[in-house]
Amino acid sequence: MANDGNQRGTDANEAANDLGSDRRTFLKATGLGATGVAAGLAGCTGPSDGDGGDGGGGGDGGGGEIPETIRVGALGPAEAPFGSSILNSAELAAQEINDNGGVGDKGATIEVTTGDTKDDPGTARQRYGEMTSGGDAAHVTTGIFGSEQLLALMGNIADKETVHLSTGAATPEAPAKLQDNYERFKYWFRAGPVNSTFLGDSLVQYAAERFEKMGWEKVAFVAEDFKWTEPVTQTIEDRLADEAGVEVTSVRRVAEGTEDFSPIYDQLESEDIDGCYTALAHIGNTSLVQWAKQKRPFGYGGIHVPTQLPSYYEATKGAAIATFSQTTATPTSEITEKTVPYANAYKENYDKFPVYSGYSTYDAVYMLKKAIEEAGSVNGDDLVTALEEMSHTGTSGQLEFYGADEEFPHDLKYGPELAQGVYFQWQADSEGEGVQEVIWPDELATTEYKSPPWV
Incomplete structure (x- = not known):
């Protein structure tokens, strides 16, 4: 497929205009303020070493009986x-x-x-x-x-x-x-x-169980360059190729504030990938909109926090079609x-x-x-x-919670018999409305993965 860098740049600008006029319009449509996207869509923004201070004085942790x-x-x-x-x-x-x-x-x-x-x-x-x-x-x-x-x-x-x-x-x-x-x-x-350390485990497990059926033999991984994705990226580099049996063509960490994904997608096309596996939150909207508008010839999904919004398909005017993401639950996942x-x-x-x-x-x-x-x-x-x-x-x-002597004290336990989340894909129903269909795990799946309509 031939690429025209100038045309791609034009498409990137048009994508922002076509899918909600601009970033502020998109945020209004989804109910997200600028801070909500830029500072914490995944609930996993950068670190803080502060101890938090005394918050106005210590407390006694409540009384010794149940109050009225x-x-x-x-x-x-x-x-x-x-x-x-x-x-x-x-x-x-x-x-x-x-x-x-x-x-x-x-x-x-x-x-x-x-x-x-x-x-x-x-x-x-x-x-x-x-x-x-x-x-x-x-x-x-x-x-x-x-x-x-x-x-x-x-x-x-x-x-x-x-x-x-x-x-x-x-x-x-x-x-x-x-x-x-x-x-x-x-x-x-x-x-x-579940904490972000387990998200890498989840991505590898999903890939091992689904990529072959999806036709994803060559995969590139794209993560935003935020602290929460560091353990995720390391897990992908260490384990994805061997455990999922795929060729990982590249692993990229994309800087905060990136507005034009066209050069990145041009490179991914040159790698002849079947899918772009993601760990995106803060810059996920820009990435997805340009992928859809430019009709890039590969699938797209992984962890994509904005697309977890039940209103996301409508807000992006259908650009979310065929994207998939991990999440805690969906309204129809039993x-x-x-x-x-x-x-x-x-x-x-x-x-x-x-x-x-x-x-x-x-x-x-x-x-x-x-x-x-x-x-x-x-x-x-x-x-x-x-x-x-x-x-x-x-x-x-x-x-259940991990114990005081375990690696993640008082953190939520992760696993198939505990809490592990689901993967869903945005698919269109008979009336053209977007539906979050569960595609993993098997016991909760309502359908199978579908490739983007232009691929």
């Missing part, structure tokens, strides 16, 4: 779907629990306080300090979408001795703090998603008996489906209920013990 009202603080960027899913799901779970007898023998009610972090570390610390201080301080907290925000709060969580279940950020640096100082940081747990009912209840209440952070937050609130009942109190140390021993069937799988 249990205060849960939920944190997330309210204007982005990855944040609103956190806040809404916490309230939805609380309402369900309250409507079904509350918590414990005396039926304690759950009261949710929400904090808009604006996906900014300083704002997140301020909101956290407000909701964990004073006479109405939260007994437990959940949420936090961006990894920068989570890492900035780790010291605050430790000082308050108040249990926090993370439900958006994927950084493995959080459990690393527990490895270094378990007693100080033990109040942190992750209810989802991971457990709780997955689809939760997604439908969310849509009934909020007129849209949740994204991955919503599933994890909904699970987190139910896990906190279970832990409080088991502990008989909201005391931080008591809840830590209850959560460490817990196995809970949630919307995203069988949820």
